[in-house]
Structure formats: structure tokens, C-alpha cells
Amino acid sequence: MRLEIEAALSYDFQDMTDLLLQIEVARTDGQTVLSDGLSTTPLKEFRRIAAEAGVGTRAWLAAQGQVDLTYRAVVEVTRPAVALETLSAVPPRDLDAVDTSFLLPSRYVQSEVFDAVVTDEFPGLSGGALIAAARDWIAETFTYVAGASTAATTARDSYDERQGVCRDYAHVLIALARAAGIPARMASCYAPDVDPPDFHAVAQVRLEDGWHLVDATGMASPDQMAIIGVGRDAAEVSFLTTMGATTMLFQSVNVTR
């Protein structure tokens, strides 16, 4: 599927501020960036670095006053649909160094607490079948409530409240996966049918043949997502992290197919 993406951000920084920006589509498996470009008002500095797990890039910027950023990309997503239920887990002892990291608890995903929930809710399941069941359980049980979560909301909060937005659905699914011994991380992405239009976040889980995108909100399928980056959770795929006070002036995301 071909996606046309445009993201426009506008911020005001009272003082000279360092910014970590992560909005460019990653050159990674399952998607080809046919063209992309980032245009900005003049910045003091701009430097790209590799993002988490080597997927995609972040950029360090320094800016003061109003900063307008526009990112446009055309991306061909070639990621095939998969039948999750048929895929096995990788035994933890066979995981490589990078994948091992995504078994451990993180800022918003206290996965060490979810052992009993996994046993209780999904008895007898493992691997992709467990992931599919967890995804379906979240989809059926949770209510999507815009504004339900804040920057402090964790997987435990969302699980207890049975509500949230895309980041929260993903956090709970990641927590359940890790508790079951399956590496899981958050992928930020662009997808066409996100409502209201915005950056999107989904879980990505490591099964026998690699990493698979899983969207418990049901808004996007793997062949509709252009991955920006991955991280342990929302703290590591934020589209903008600022080292100082910030005022958001404008933000829009448009993805069409």
C-alpha cells in the first residue's frame, strides 16, 4: 500500500532549547520510502542520530522562538498480513542482545506485575496465539477515550481503567507479551485511518520469524503502517522531547492512501 504523509508541527520556545525530534519514516523492513523531506524554519543546529534498536532516526535540534516543521513522505508499505495465531514464540534463551532488552519492564510498562493476569486471562496459550488473544481481549474490553490518559499513565493504569488511547492499548499489550516471555516494544507510525488523525502507536512483538506489528485498537493493519521508530514504550518514541519549556502552537498529521 502506498501512503502519502504530511505532518506539520509548530512550537514556540521562549529560551534556546534542545529538542529531540522523531517524525521521519524509518528505512526498515516491510516499507520503502519513495521520497521524503523535512522543512523547517531556521534552526541553530540540526543533527540526526540512530534511534532505538537501530530502527529509524532521531534528530537533535536547537531552536528559539517559533519553530515550524513540515515533514512529507511517500512510502510503499510491503509488509504482508500474517496469521499471528500460527506463529511460535522464541524461547527467551535463544534471543539476541537487542531483542532481550525488550523483555524487561520499562517506564510505562511494569510487565513484571502482569504474570498472574496472563495466567488468569489466557490459560494454555503461548506465542502468537497468546498475542492474538490478548489483542482481542483488549479490543473487546477497553473503551477508546480521547484524553483519557496523560504523560503519566502507565500500562497498569490503563489495564485497571480498561480505557485509553492508542498508546495505552499498546502499553497493555506490550505488558502482557513481556509477562509471557515474548519481547515487545512500541512502534510509532503513520497510518491512514487513525481517527482523529494523529501520530499512531502500536505494539510490536518478537515471534519466531521476527517482529510483528499488532494494533489492539483495530485502527490499522500491518500493511497500512509506516514505522517511524521503536522503543521500550512511549517514553522512547515520543515525536518531540524538549529540554525546556514549550508552547505548542499547531499540529496536524495527514495520511492518505
Next chain:
Amino acid sequence: MRLEIEAALSYDFQDMTDLLLQIEVARTDGQTVLSDGLSTTPLKEFRRIAAEAGVGTRAWLAAQGQVDLTYRAVVEVTRPAVALETLSAVPPRDLDAVDTSFLLPSRYVQSEVFDAVVTDEFPGLSGGALIAAARDWIAETFTYVAGASTAATTARDSYDERQGVCRDYAHVLIALARAAGIPARMASCYAPDVDPPDFHAVAQVRLEDGWHLVDATGMASPDQMAIIGVGRDAAEVSFLTTMGATTMLFQSVNVTR
């Protein structure tokens, strides 16, 4: 300083269990491993992988029944003492990919909450002078209480309670550093004067010329620590992470100089 290290662990696993072990001294700057060896009761599998940030190694094991592990090492620590107060911070925008990761909040270090504490407690300070002041503030204000923390205790808990063990002192210092825009992580290590003898954990902060070990408990100076590994916080430097039920039978750590 030359350190002679012996760590002995004994566990019982009812079922075949995958284990992630991280107890071997890292081959890294400031320390030379003159000799080391790990001996164990027979294991089903044993495989080493690189640990977080490429510092040291973890090992994946699979085992059932009683497992005895003994690690012995002789390490020459050549890390010089430094005057933290004289060192500048690196502007965030100049950080590389790996160091950037250690600016972000993590499982036990909700650093995004500590902005106001840094401003309130350490006005006007930055870089190494801020780190030294934060270390001294923790040392003076906190009470070292064995057993005060559990696997659920976070930097916020320890900060509010003004108490903890080495991991907690390190978590609070890491939180304050990150809130000030200074990359910080936890280093697990061996050190000779830890009381009671045990694995030790301290903060490590990124200043102008590299990473520096800082121990807010005052138990160890940089030239007395043999680093095992580093991670965002205690979740990423645990000496043993098990994928199933475990009974600890015995554990001892001895470090002599």
C-alpha cells in the same frame, strides 16, 4: 587497585527455566580483567550476549533443579579519581545515539517528574557541580535502611521516603541527573567495602569527557569498582532475571583488595 572477586549463587528451579545472568566483570574502560571464570552445575544451555550499551555481557541459561554458580575474577581497576565539580555537561543536542537513550525516563526512574526538584534544591548549578551537589544532598538526607525497598520501589518512592539501599540511592541520583539534561544510568559492580557484602549499584553520569561512576552511598569510589554492566535502571542490570518460579538457596559476594 586490584580486586579479588568471588560470587556464589545457588538456586532451585522446579521446572526447566530460562535465566538471564549478569555477574561477569565487563571488559571496559578503566578496568582490566586479569583473570576470571564461571563454573556451574550442568546446564541445558549457556550462551553469552552483549549487555546494554555494549558494556559487558549477559548470559542466557536454561536449567532445572538446583543450580550452583561460582564466579571468580581478579581485576585491576585503573579508573582515576576525578573532580566532578570541574566537569561540564554535554549539551543534549551534541549527544550520540547511545547516550541520548539515557536521558529518557525508565522503569524505576520517572525523571520527567524531577524538573522542579532540581530547580528547587540545586538552583544555579549544572554539569558535574550539580551532580556532586545532588550526590551530597542524597548522602546527607537519606538513611540507608537494609530491606527498605522492594522490586517495586522507584526513584519517586525513595525520594519521598528519603531512604533505601544502594539501588535506591542510585535511582534518585539518576533521576536528578536526567531531569537536569544529563544522561545517567545504573552501573552494577563489585566493590570491596560494601556492607553487608553484596552486589553493588551506583549511578553513572555522562559529562564532558565521558561516563563517571558516582556513589551516593559513599561506600565506593570509582577506583574501587569493577563494573559488571550498565542499564537504564535496576531492571536492566539485575544479576539474575528468571522466566519462571525460583527459590534462592544461597548467595554470597566477596570482594577483597
Next chain:
Amino acid sequence: MRLEIEAALSYDFQDMTDLLLQIEVARTDGQTVLSDGLSTTPLKEFRRIAAEAGVGTRAWLAAQGQVDLTYRAVVEVTRPAVALETLSAVPPRDLDAVDTSFLLPSRYVQSEVFDAVVTDEFPGLSGGALIAAARDWIAETFTYVAGASTAATTARDSYDERQGVCRDYAHVLIALARAAGIPARMASCYAPDVDPPDFHAVAQVRLEDGWHLVDATGMASPDQMAIIGVGRDAAEVSFLTTMGATTMLFQSVNVTR
């Protein structure tokens, strides 16, 4: 001081819903209600009960559809200004049954955690002098940020973040008082200079000669507050608690002197 009060609330309830309303000025020490009245759109039921600690009243209502409530009161506040610093604490062992309850931790006030903070920040102080110092410390250290807190925000959150609104300032002061062995509770009230105009919440502490209102936000002095009710914390003085889904249509509070 004479206060003229008008509060207008308008809500919509999809289903027949039970409501607990607490907006009427209490007949209690230090204030005389010269006149007051509550007018509403037709309700299925309306019944007043005594509120917490016997101060003021709550009303149980049952309603469906749009409900408009208007409360008007004229209140003479005769509460004298006091020099908190001169007042002693009551030894806990001399407290009566009701006051004893307000020593214990509650939903938003995890006072058992604040022992070390009290010792650290206010060494050598006790009684009213401690309360005054805690009030001043909060006033100087905290930033009043409208919208900074949610219904989940606790005293620990506000303390760590050094920010909040009136309820949060009060929660932190209550936490510090209880940790020091001084009974403390939240008083909801009307006050003339609250900005923006709204219901107000302050701490009330039990010292040698009775309960004293203390406003760490500095918005109101005791002779300017008409108390509605008291409770362990915000959970017990909410102006409206609903047993079902609610949409707020309108709310205004006006207090003039």
C-alpha cells in the same frame, strides 16, 4: 466579613442517577449563615444528611436529563485571624475520637510517607510553627498551574512535581501535618478572591484550641472563607459525586464581599 455567594451548576444525566451534592455553607463555628437557598429543576428525590465530622450537610439527589442547581447564600464570617506560630500541638494521646481519624492516611494523602520529609525540611519545629513553616515552604516552592492535576493526583504527586491547584496545595500541607502528628483535613469553602472563581479547598489543622484553616495558596485568609464541609481529603468534600455517567454543561461560582 460578609460574603455574598452564588453557585450555579448544570449537568446532564443520560440515565436516572444518584448524586451526592455538597455545596451548601455549613452552620459551624466562625461563620453565620444569614440566609441561603438552593433552587433546582425538578428532582426525583432530595434528602440532606450530615457531612463528615458533622460539619455541614450533603444532599442525596436522584435525577435524569438536564439538572440546573443554583445556590445563593449570605454569610457573615466572624473567624478571627490567629498567629499560627504561637499555637501548640495537641499530644496525639489527648485527641478525641473524631480528631484521631484525621491523623490517619487517606485516599489522596499518603501521610505515612512524609515522616522523613518533615524531619528534613522542618527540623526542630512543632505545632503551629511547623504548620506555618510548611505553609510558607509550599507557597514559595510550588507553582500554581491550572489543570496540573487530575482526579488521580495525590499529595505525593504534587509534592514531587512542586505544582498543582488549591486541592493539591492543601493535600501536601495535610500530609506534612499528619506526618508530624497533627490532625489535618481538607475544608471546601467559598472565598472571594479565588482566581479563577471556583470552589476553593484549603487545609484545616487541629492545634491546641481547635481547628484552623490554612491556605498555602495564599488566596484566602480564615476570615474570608465560608466553609462548606470537611473531609479526609478531596474525596470527601467533592461538591458533586455521581453514581453514573455525567456531562457537565455549566458551572459558575461567584463570591463577593
Next chain:
Amino acid sequence: MRLEIEAALSYDFQDMTDLLLQIEVARTDGQTVLSDGLSTTPLKEFRRIAAEAGVGTRAWLAAQGQVDLTYRAVVEVTRPAVALETLSAVPPRDLDAVDTSFLLPSRYVQSEVFDAVVTDEFPGLSGGALIAAARDWIAETFTYVAGASTAATTARDSYDERQGVCRDYAHVLIALARAAGIPARMASCYAPDVDPPDFHAVAQVRLEDGWHLVDATGMASPDQMAIIGVGRDAAEVSFLTTMGATTMLFQSVNVTR
């Protein structure tokens, strides 16, 4: 059923310390105290006050050095067994002042979060039938783990971890009841088959004909419990609350029928 109760406590207080003790069986409905007595080493002060909701008593003590307390009682419990499933809830709008308080969230029971859990797990149920279903769900799903909880463990922690001791089972049941609009509180009590022998804590819920004891651990039935006191949660029925540092030397509880 006739219960013979003996509780012995021994503590050491370095400084003169105020203590709030709550270990005497309440004179309340469903139980008759045939005889009881409290003997102690000499105390500086001793004074009884009414406990929460007027059920039973607390005592304020002041003591220094070693304090030994022994409480002995013979109690006839006449509380009948009831079929919870047949009992209706009281509409919240019909609750009196005291019962209304037990609808609100408290220190360890963040009941406002459990609305969705109640809807999700117990669809279509209300009143005693809901309580019985919640009790059975906890009994089946939770694991009783001695030492699993600390003084910081809340209903949310226990719910997420699906484990705990009697206080935790009670907290979760209280949370579910309040979320369903049913007043609920914690009752501390003596019961004969508690294993290991200790003070016991269970939920008490307000249904059509009054308050009913419900033990999700299955250790005790209502006709086997001698109530000491009631409170919003564990914070309000602690058998000993101290206003200073304490060392426990000894504690035993024996209840025989």
C-alpha cells in the same frame, strides 16, 4: 459460636511514644463479649475513645521502653449465616450519613478506578449477588502469599498482582463493592482458623438489611468472627499505630472455639 481469644504483643519504644491501640473486641451486633480484659506493663497514659463509625474502641497510650500487652476475651458470636445472593443493594440516595462515607475511595481502596472492572467481570449483577460473585472471583483467581504485601500495597496493586494476604483480599472486594455503588469497609476481627494465626481482616458490605461480613479468603464465616473494629480500609483498623520509632519484640494471636 463461642470464641476464646488471647492476643499478646510486646514492643520496645526508645522514646516516650504515643500509641493508638485497637485490639479489643467490639460490643456490637451479632456478638456478645462474655468477658474480656487487657493487662499491660505500666503505661504513662491509657484512654479509650470510640473507633470509626462508632464500632468498638481504640485506646491512646503513652509508653517508653518495653511494653507488653495481653488481651483475653470470651465472645459468643450469634451472627447468622446469610445467603448474600438474595440480598438487594440499598439505592445510594437512601443511605444515611455514616454509610455514605463508605462509598468513597480511601487510602488503600482507589474504588473510583474499578468501574470498568465491575462492568467487565460481573455484567448484569447487583447487590448481594454481585458481592458473592466478586468474592468467588477473588477466591478463585488470587493466590494467598504470606508476605506478598507491605504497608504500601493498595487494592490496585493486589488486583493487578492477583495475590496478597487477608487485608489485600478485603481491599479488592471493598473496591469492587464501592465501584458498584455498595458501601463497603474493612472489619478487623479475631477468627479461629486463620492460618498462620494472626489478626484477621475481611470486607463488610452494606446491603438491604445492614452490614455483612464477607471473607474472600474463605478462612472464616460470619458466625466465626469477633469484630474488633471497622474502617475505610487497613489504615483505619490497624491494631497498632505509633507516633514514633518502634521495635516489635513479640506478637501472638490465639483463637479457639
